[in-house]
Amino acid sequence: MKQAFDGVVYDTDTAVLLARNEHQFCIEALKTGRNNVDLLRTADGRYFKYEKTVSFFGDDDESDPELTPLSAEEAVMLYNKLTDRRLAFEDAFPDIEYDEA
Numbered sequence: 001m002k003q004a005f006d007g008v009v010y011d012t013d014t015a016v017l018l019a020r021n022e023h024q025f026c027i028e029a030l031k032t033g034r035n036n037v038d039l040l041r042t043a044d045g046r047y048f049k050y051e052k053t054v055s056f057f058g059d060d061d062e063s064d065p066e067l068t069p070l071s072a073e074e075a076v077m078l079y080n081k082l083t084d085r086r087l088a089f090e091d092a093f094p095d096i097e098y099d100e101a
Contacts (some may be wrong), residue, residue, distance in 0.1 A: 002048065003067045006088075009047045010067055015040035016076075018080040018092040039070075039078050045095060047075035072096060 002011040018039045038050040052065040070078065072093065079085065079092060086092075 019085040022083040
């Protein structure tokens with residue numbers, strides 16, 4: 001998905017996947033579908049969230065995907081909530097200083 005915000009183009013095909021949610025099987029998910037959330041970073045270091053609800057059975061309507069630009073602080077907060085991290089923190093956020101203590 002590609003979308004522009006304030007003259008900046010965010011593209012899920014060219015961005016780096018930092019983290020995503022890991023799904024648990026449960027009755028509620030069977031009824032409402034899975035909420036897929038991906039945290040991505042563009043080549044020039046801008047963060048964004050890509051979110052889409054997908055039915056477990058595949059024959060129900062999917063919701064429209066949503067792309068949302070994030071500040072670095074919002075991206076860090078989302079990264080900490082997502083359970084399937086694809087990059088270590090220092091690789092996902094190379095411009096952010098952090099304490100390893």
